[in-house]
Amino acid sequence: MNKTTVNKTHAEYLQRLKKEKRNVVFVQSFIFIVFIGLWEVSSNKGWIDPLLFSSPKRIGFLLMEKLTNASLFSHVGITLSETILGFLLGTLLGTLFASLLWWLPFLSKVLDPYLVVLNALPKVALGPILIVALGPNFTSILAMGILITIIITIMVVYSAFINVEPNYLKVIQTLGGSKLHCFKEVILPACFPTIISVLKVNVGLAWVGVIMGEFLVAKQGLGYMIIYGFQVFNFTLVLLGLLIIAILATIMYQLVEILERKLIKNR
C-alpha cells in the first residue's frame, strides 16, 4: 500500500469516528430535550400531579428567584464545604490509618474484625449518636461525611498496601533501605493510583453522608433545603435542590478525574 492510499483510509477512519461521535451527542441531547419537554407538557396538561412533580419551568423560575435574592449561595456554600472537607479528610485520614495498619501487622490483625463490622454497618445509622455527641451543627455533618468515607478507604488502601509486589521491598532492603524507605519509596507510590480511585468513590459517598446529616440536623444547606421543601410540600424546591446536587457532584467527580490523569500519566 502506498502513502496516499494510507492517508486516504486514515482520513476516512477519522471521518467515521467523527460521525459516530456526532450521532451519540445528537441522541443524548434528543433524549434530554424530549424528557424536559414531556415533563413540562404533562405537568401543564395535568397528566402528572404538578404539585408533586412540579415542572421544568417552575424550577427554572425558582432558581432565578433564589439567584437574584442570593439565598441559594449560602446553602450551596455550606454543603459544598462540608462535602469537600468530608471526602478529603476521609481519604487522608483513611490512608493514614491504613499506613499505621501496614506498619503494625499486629494491630491490623487485632482490628480486622472491628473493621469488617464497621464496614458492614450503614454509617448513616450512627447519625443520631453523632448529633448527641457533637451537637446539631457543622461538625456532626462533617463527621458523617468523614465516617462514611473513612472505613472503606482504610480497607481498600490497606489491601493495596499489603498486595504490593514483595520483590520491590526486597530491592529496597538489599540496597540498605529501612522500613520507612520501603513505605516512602515503594508502598505509597505503588498504591497512588488506588488512592486516587478511592478519592473518586469518596466524592459520591461524601455527598450521601453530608446530605443525610443535613436531613437530620441542619438549618442550612442543600439537604436542609430538600427536607424543608418536603415538609412544606414545596416539591419545586425539592427538585431544585436535587438538580443543584447533581450538577455539583458531577463537576467534583470530573475534577478528580482530571487530577487523576495529571498525576498518574507515567504508569
Add this chain to the structure above:
Amino acid sequence: MAFLQLNCISQTYFSKRSSTTALEDISLSVRKGEFISFLGPSGCGKTTLLSIVAGLFPPTVGSVTLSGELLKGPHPKIGYMLQQDYLFPWKTVKENVLLGLKLRDQQNDRHISKTFSLLKEVGLEGTLDMYPTQLSGGMRQRVAFVRTLATNPEILLLDEPFSALDYQTKLKLEDLVSITLMEHGKTAILVTHDIGEAIAMSDTIILFSKNPGRIIRTFKTPETLKRLIPFEARHHPDYSMMFQQIWEELEQIEQNDSE
C-alpha cells in the same frame, strides 16, 4: 583467609502442619574476585541460600562471615540482583539507578558521576530521563545491573538474572555482566539452572541436590575457559566436555531422588 565464608548453614521452614528443611549443612568459602555458580534442580534451595547471604533473613543454623565479620542483615558490600529487573515504574532510569545511593545517603557528585559512567558502560547513556516502561527487557535488566553496582558492592549476588530474557539478549548480557564484573574486580555468586551459563561464566560451579538442598560436588572450570568471555567459552572444546560431565552428575542426582 576466605573473603566470604558460609559455615554449616541449614534452613528449615515451619508451617502449621509441617517443617521443611530447605538447606542442610552448607559450608563453602569464596575467594575475592571469584565467580561462583550455584547449579541445581528447581527447589534445591539455591535462592534461599542467596537470600541468606544477602542478609534478608538469618539461617536457622550456621552463620555467614564477610572478611571474618559476622553478617547480620543486608551489608553495603553485598549487592543483590533479582530474576526480573523490578525497576520502579514510577521512577525514571536516573532515579532508579541512584536509589541505592539515596537510601545510603551517599548522593555526592563523585558517586553520581560514577553511576552515570557505569550506565554509559552498559550502553544506556541516553536513557536517564526515560521511564522503565519505555525500555526493552534487556535494557531494563541492564539498568537493574547498574542499580546494583551503583552502591559499589564487592560481592554481587545474581539470582537467575538472565532467565526472563530471550536467548540472544541473554547471551549478550552474559558477556556484558562477565566483562564488567571482571574489570571492576568484583566477586560474584550466580544462581542458575542453566548448565551452559554456569560453565561459560564462572570459575567454580557448585552442584546442589534437592530435598533437602545439599552440596553434591564442586567443579573447577579449566583455565582455558576462564580466560574467555562467555560467548567464546561456549565454543571451546573444553566447554562441551565439562557440560557432559555436569550433565551426567545431574542425571545421577535425579535417579537417586526417584529411588
